Amino acid sequence: MKIGILTSGGDCPGLNAVIRGAVLNGVISHEAEFVGFRNGWRGVVEGEFSPLHRHDVRGLSKQGGTILGSSRTNPFEGEGGGPENIQRMLDENGIDAIIAIGGEGTLTAARRLTDAGLKIVGVPKTIDNDLAATDYSFGFDTAVEIATEAIDRLRTTAESHGRCMVVEVMGRHVGWIALHSGMAGGAHAILIPEQPTNIEQICEWVESVRDRGRAPLVVVAEGFHLDDMEEAHSHKGLDAFNRPRLGGIAERLAPMIEARTGIESRDTVLGHIQRGGAPSAYDRVLATRLGMAAIDAVYDGAWGSMVTLRGTDIRTVSIAEAVGRLNTVPQSRYDEAKILFG
Numbered sequence: 001m002k003i004g005i006l007t008s009g010g011d012c013p014g015l016n017a018v019i020r021g022a023v024l025n026g027v028i029s030h031e032a033e034f035v036g037f038r039n040g041w042r043g044v045v046e047g048e049f050s051p052l053h054r055h056d057v058r059g060l061s062k063q064g065g066t067i068l069g070s071s072r073t074n075p076f077e078g079e080g081g082g083p084e085n086i087q088r089m090l091d092e093n094g095i096d097a098i099i100a101i102g103g104e105g106t107l108t109a110a111r112r113l114t115d116a117g118l119k120i121v122g123v124p125k126t127i128d129n130d131l132a133a134t135d136y137s138f139g140f141d142t143a144v145e146i147a148t149e150a151i152d153r154l155r156t157t158a159e160s161h162g163r164c165m166v167v168e169v170m171g172r173h174v175g176w177i178a179l180h181s182g183m184a185g186g187a188h189a190i191l192i193p194e195q196p197t198n199i200e201q202i203c204e205w206v207e208s209v210r211d212r213g214r215a216p217l218v219v220v221a222e223g224f225h226l227d228d229m230e231e232a233h234s235h236k237g238l239d240a241f242n243r244p245r246l247g248g249i250a251e252r253l254a255p256m257i258e259a260r261t262g263i264e265s266r267d268t269v270l271g272h273i274q275r276g277g278a279p280s281a282y283d284r285v286l287a288t289r290l291g292m293a294a295i296d297a298v299y300d301g302a303w304g305s306m307v308t309l310r311g312t313d314i315r316t317v318s319i320a321e322a323v324g325r326l327n328t329v330p331q332s333r334y335d336e337a338k339i340l341f342g
């Protein structure tokens with residue numbers, strides 16, 4: 001079989017480990033051949049790909065980013081877009097199946113193409129951990145490690161100056177990175193999109209920390225909004241898929257906290273640092289296993305399915321099951337963390 005692999009949407013540590021796992025399992029177990037599409041669906045629509053041999057994936061599991069490149073191209077648009085054009089391109093090049101590695105957008109596109117008859121298997125990726133039907137997605141653990149290290153560092157400078165630090169982490173719709181890094185770093189408040197809060201409550205937590213002689217540390221997810229804000233803070237325009245680019249809520253909160261409490265406050269926005277660099281060992285293992293399992297799904301003809309982590313097992317589910325809803329932070333997990341606020 002000749003299998004095409006693509007990575008689409010925002011990048012994520014572990015993408016290269018998936019590619020390596022798939023290529024190695026395919027070559028070793030099935031003598032499969034591989035091509036890598038350039039820049040996500042754009043490479044499919046424009047027929048831009050190159051062979052991926054075993055030697056191309058050597059040493060790749062520790063490498064951040066994606067050797068294939070990524071984009072937010074819509075496979076239903078453009079001259080070569082749409083299921084008929086894509087199938088023709090695949091037939092002309094003898095490509096039997098596609099492994100699409102991406103988030104809910106990429107997987108939704110994959111599901112629509114599969115509904116139209118294309119042979120695609122999905123692999124879930126996102127640092128946000130917001131995809132349903134998988135217990136964890138690779139990239140999340142790495143992002144939490146990076147954010148936790150940043151929180152640890154901010155804490156020492158905060159204590160030196162008796163300042164309040166507001167640290168912003170990623171998380172467009174869900175607060176998993178904030179929850180886990182905040183718990184790991186001993187944050188005094190964790191603000192997440194699922195739990196709009198008022199500024200008075202935040203200041204109460206901050207003041208109680210100060211009253212104990214400590215420097216308050218607040219972790220906020222970029223998608224958080226105060227309960228009197230209509231939506232998440234955005235001042236950077238739109239992304240390539242016309243969605244507001246988030247980021248900057250920490251810059252709004254820090255002066256509000258300072259004005260209300262009198263505690264000198266600083267903000268830090270971690271941004272894409274959380275997506276860069278080498279994946280953690282956990283993410284390398286998870287990504288490698290998902291890549292290997294994607295090959296099994298291809299050889300089972302499980303089109304329209306996605307490989308997934310359930311407990312410690314790798315399974316397959318239908319993509320439809322994964323993209324319909326978000327994996328949000330449950331109330332019980334937030335309540336548990338909240339015991340330590342203030």
Ligand SMILES: Nc1ncnc2c1ncn2[C@@H]1O[C@H](COP(=O)(O)OP(=O)(O)OP(=O)(O)O)[C@@H](O)[C@H]1O
Pocket residue numbers: 008009010011071072073074075076102103104105106107108109112125126240241
């Ligand atoms: N409903 C849809 N139908 C067809 N194509 C879609 C659909 N939703 C998204 N896409 C395409 O898939 C691309 C990738 O989706 P998106 O940009 O949301 O990234 P993602 O895979 O969800 O990863 P990320 O976690 O970075 O959001 C989009 O830019 C868009 O072109």
Ligand SMILES: O=P(O)(O)OC[C@H]1O[C@](O)(CO)[C@@H](O)[C@@H]1O
Pocket residue numbers: 010011103126127128170171172222239245246275
């Ligand atoms: O890479 P971009 O387009 O700036 O996307 C940023 C978004 O992607 C993510 O990193 C992953 O979905 C979000 O946390 C963030 O809002």
Ligand SMILES: [Mg+2]
Pocket residue numbers: 009103104105106
């Ligand atoms: Mg998306």
